[in-house]
Amino acid sequence: MPDLDNPYWWALQRLVTINAATVDSKTLRAVSGFNSDLNWTRTRYSPTISDPDLVEWLAAVTAERVVEIDAGAAYWSYLLNQYPNKRVTAYDLRPRRAEHYPTEILDRQRLCLRNHPFATMVCMSDRFPYNSTVFALSKFTGSRAVISCERSPYDATALKDLLMREWVEESRMGSGLRRWDEPRVVYEFRRKTFWNMPTRLNMPIYTPGGGS
Secondary structure: OOOOOOHHHHHHHHHHHHHHOOOOHHHHHHOHHHHHHHHHHHHHOOOOOOOHHHHHHHHHHOOOEEEEOOOOOOHHHHHHOOOOOOEEEEEOOOOOOOOOOOOOEEOOHHHHHHHOOOOEEEEOOOOOOOHHHHHHHHHOOOOEEEEEEOOOHHHOHHHHHHHHHHEEEEEEEEEOOHHHOOOEEEEEEEEOOOOOOOOOOOOOOOOOOOOO
């Protein structure tokens, strides 16, 4: 695993440390200053917190080629592109410039999904009921997808129906600040059909608590 530049995680660690010095963890989320700082940090980087264990897991379950959709500021593309065996392309319907880390965000998301059959599709920012994810999965021609969810994907009718019909859950990983925050869960899915079955290229085996 490379020595990652992960300013989102560092910023959150400083935020928790500063607040925890004066506030008990059980009441920390009730402190308006903490919540507003946390929300501002998420807006700047990503709704999914870049826990180093989650980054390692994501690098292990994705192919050499990765397509990030609804990328926002493309922070996860920036993280994955630090791995020497990754080639990540970020798309968003309304791309914005990443001010504090170098990454390029393309705006042809609706046209790109059929053009990456050997890539893993990654979405780390969609919100319930995951309408953008449903659209992306219905257009995507690859066989692997990773989706970050603030609620279970099986709670959203349209996404549940699509997943049950065409995809199989392979694994999942939690993301968050443990006791400081309500975590998201990130799911890895494999397409059921074999008409277009790219393999995971150059992927190490992920073992919890171990290296990649």
